[in-house]
Amino acid sequence: MSVALQSEAIDVAAEYAQLVGDSPGAAVATFTGYVRDHSDQHAVTELELEHYPEMARKVLEDLGHSAVERFGLSRWRIVHRFGQLAVLDTIVWVGAVADHRGEAISACEFMMDTLKTDAPFWKREQGPAGDQWVASRDNDTARRARWQSGEAQ
Amino acid sequence: MSGSVKITIKLFSALREALGESEFQLDLSDISEASALVDVEAIKKQLSQRGAEWKEALNQPNLVHALNHKVVFTDAVVTEGDELAFFPPMTGG
Numbered sequence: 001m002s003v004a005l006q007s008e009a010i011d012v013a014a015e016y017a018q019l020v021g022d023s024p025g026a027a028v029a030t031f032t033g034y035v036r037d038h039s040d041q042h043a044v045t046e047l048e049l050e051h052y053p054e055m056a057r058k059v060l061e062d063l064g065h066s067a068v069e070r071f072g073l074s075r076w077r078i079v080h081r082f083g084q085l086a087v088l089d090t091i092v093w094v095g096a097v098a099d100h101r102g103e104a105i106s107a108c109e110f111m112m113d114t115l116k117t118d119a120p121f122w123k124r125e126q127g128p129a130g131d132q133w134v135a136s137r138d139n140d141t142a143r144r145a146r147w148q149s150g151e152a153q
Numbered sequence: 154m155s156g157s158v159k160i161t162i163k164l165f166s167a168l169r170e171a172l173g174e175s176e177f178q179l180d181l182s183d184i185s186e187a188s189a190l191v192d193v194e195a196i197k198k199q200l201s202q203r204g205a206e207w208k209e210a211l212n213q214p215n216l217v218h219a220l221n222h223k224v225v226f227t228d229a230v231v232t233e234g235d236e237l238a239f240f241p242p243m244t245g246g
Binding site: 059091120 | 163
């Protein structure tokens with residue numbers, strides 16, 4: 001039931017063990033995001049992730065609390081990296097524990113869809129074609145909107 | 154009231170890069186008379202006077218404004234000690 005912002009790699013096994021603890025509950029769902037080796041148009045070799053530390057922590061903590069209210073989670077965790085990342089590095093990890101699989105899976109999707117558009121992180125891709133800031137995607141905004149409209153539950 | 158009324162301005166990502174600054178203090182007493190309220194829009198107008206690149210950067214349609222770590226509209230009122238950040242849409246995850 002916490003947030004971590006870190007420059008080092010995410011230890012997914014350790015995060016899972018800590019989330020589950022001694023009493024796993026009935027349903028545990030997690031999501032791990034990795035750095036892709038390509039964007040829509042070109043190859044990517046490295047990624048720089050800028051963030052606004054104080055706001056990022058607040059937004060992600062509020063998001064965890066929203067997920068508890070919405071899906072009745074007994075535990076949750078959000079880990080997000082910042083700084084210089086290599087291809088296939090972990091960027092983000094979220095975990096949710098609930099009584100049923102539907103709530104656990106939906107909570108992970110809700111946390112990911114929301115953090116994409118609401119948490120202050122900005123990706124800058126580096127590759128043979130040069131460096132460039134990643135533009136926000138309409139698809140991300142649309143996925144976020146589903147949770148606000150009630151279309152997704 | 155006399156003297157300075159300072160707030161902190163923060164810039165991130167492409168905005169920080171385009172304007173060459175990441176954080177600075179702004180004195181609201183330079184913007185408003187005595188008791189008049191200052192909102193985010195008034196601060197954008199004030200900063201836009203710093204030059205063409207400021208005007209362009211702060212008036213892009215998808216600019217995000219966060220006051221004390223919360224996204225706000227441009228009519229949000231800013232007071233002493235506040236932290237106001239400007240940045241492009243977020244692309245984490």
